[in-house]
Amino acid sequence: MTLLGNIIWLIFGGFISGLGYILGGLTLCLTIVGIPFGIQTIKIGVATMTPFGKANVVREESSSLIVMIFNVIWVIFFGWEIALSHLFHGAILAITIIGLPFAKQHFKLIPIALFPFGREFKDI
Numbered sequence: 623m624t625l626l627g628n629i630i631w632l633i634f635g636g637f638i639s640g641l642g643y644i645l646g647g648l649t650l651c652l653t654i655v656g657i658p659f660g661i662q663t664i665k666i667g668v669a670t671m672t673p674f675g676k677a678n679v680v681r682e683e684s685s686s687l688i689v690m691i692f693n694v695i696w697v698i699f700f701g702w703e704i705a706l707s708h709l710f711h712g713a714i715l716a717i718t719i720i721g722l723p724f725a726k727q728h729f730k731l732i733p734i735a736l737f738p739f740g741r742e743f744k745d746i
Contacts, residue, residue, distance in 0.1 A: 624675030643667025662738035669743040673727040684740025692739040704735040
């Protein structure tokens with residue numbers, strides 16, 4: 623099911639969305655200050671490419687001060703917009719029965735879009 627879900631996801635927008643995140647992350651990496659944020663954006667892009675069969679995992683170093691500072695900066699400048707986008711697209715997909723599995727994947731991407739530092743996507 624995860625392979626089929628990921629293929630359908632990629633065909634109907636997941637590839638373009640993930641590619642947009644990756645290109646945005648590479649653009650952020652052009653400056654020294656933007657490198658940590660660019661890496662997290664690329665991480666979200668990779669997670670967006672194949673969300674089926676993966677879980678959002680909080681790492682043990684996620685409670686450090688630097689991670690919290692980076693997450694606050696991220697939420698202010700990038701995170702809330704990305705999270706609202708996933709919420710909006712998930713709500714639209716949840717209208718139909720066929721769209722429910724894809725809506726669930728959008729909802730699963732919201733926490734990593736809000737607070738990417740100290741989180742990662744791992745295989746289930």
